[in-house]
Amino acid sequence: METIEVRHLSKAYGHHKAVDDLSFTVHPGRVTGFLGPNGAGKSTTMRMILGLTRPDSGDALVGGRRYDQLAQPLHEVGALLDAGAVHPRRSAYHHLLALAQTNGIGKRRVHEVLAMVGLEGVADRRAGGFSLGMSQRLGIATAMLGDPAVVMLDEPVNGLDPEGIRWVRGLLRHLAGEGRTVFLSSHLMSEMQMTADHLIVVGRGQLLADVAIAEMTASGSLEDAYFALTAESVDYPTTATPDRSAVA
Numbered sequence: 001m002e003t004i005e006v007r008h009l010s011k012a013y014g015h016h017k018a019v020d021d022l023s024f025t026v027h028p029g030r031v032t033g034f035l036g037p038n039g040a041g042k043s044t045t046m047r048m049i050l051g052l053t054r055p056d057s058g059d060a061l062v063g064g065r066r067y068d069q070l071a072q073p074l075h076e077v078g079a080l081l082d083a084g085a086v087h088p089r090r091s092a093y094h095h096l097l098a099l100a101q102t103n104g105i106g107k108r109r110v111h112e113v114l115a116m117v118g119l120e121g122v123a124d125r126r127a128g129g130f131s132l133g134m135s136q137r138l139g140i141a142t143a144m145l146g147d148p149a150v151v152m153l154d155e156p157v158n159g160l161d162p163e164g165i166r167w168v169r170g171l172l173r174h175l176a177g178e179g180r181t182v183f184l185s186s187h188l189m190s191e192m193q194m195t196a197d198h199l200i201v202v203g204r205g206q207l208l209a210d211v212a213i214a215e216m217t218a219s220g221s222l223e224d225a226y227f228a229l230t231a232e233s234v235d236y237p238t239t240a241t242p243d244r245s246a247v248a
């Protein structure tokens, strides 16, 4: 099974360092959560791992190779970055089939992933009419199409109802139990506490923690530990102090 290795990765937009000499390894057989305040560089890091954004320096490797060096990328890493990235008039089935056909994957696998995410009954409906939960499920089916060893999901439970959140949690635990490398970002602390085994925490593009969840939560909730860790890394007030001067 394969690791994700991020080594001295940096990316700046103008003078702003989105990712700043970041190094960590994501290991197989467990769910690793990727945490950090808004703008900490999580999506940029994931995009560099997937070869969608070019690093200024450093490497992002899957199974020891850069994404553009992977012989069969869909078989090695499956990703959900933006669940809305589907042709709206195409059915779920045809969306998956088109991707399967261009990657040498058979129709049988399309049916398998539709079943895996519970979308068989709506597979012929236009993806543009899907609810957020259905779109997330289709995004996860897309990520799983190549039966990848590495699964990477950016905010997979964003906007999902409790049933959908529980389903994603069960699926990710199952995939890690099969020995896959599961890497996900989420801002939902309680959900992360229930889903992840390990955490990578970033702030202002830099590594703040690379730690087992059990260690991070040894003396309290993940939320408290997270706020303590990231307090210095946010550029906005962390406690709400209502400004009453405007109405006085």
Ligand SMILES: Nc1ncnc2c1ncn2[C@@H]1O[C@H](COP(=O)(O)OP(=O)(O)OP(=O)(O)O)[C@@H](O)[C@H]1O
Pocket (backbone or CB within 6 Å): 013, 016, 017, 018, 036, 037, 038, 039, 040, 041, 042, 043, 044, 045
């Ligand atoms: N294409 C881009 N052009 C300019 N700046 C960008 C671009 N992509 C990201 N950034 C900036 O890089 C920084 C890191 O953004 P990124 O989206 O990686 O953070 P994030 O941790 O995923 O945040 P969030 O939790 O809000 O999704 C931010 O300041 C963002 O504005």
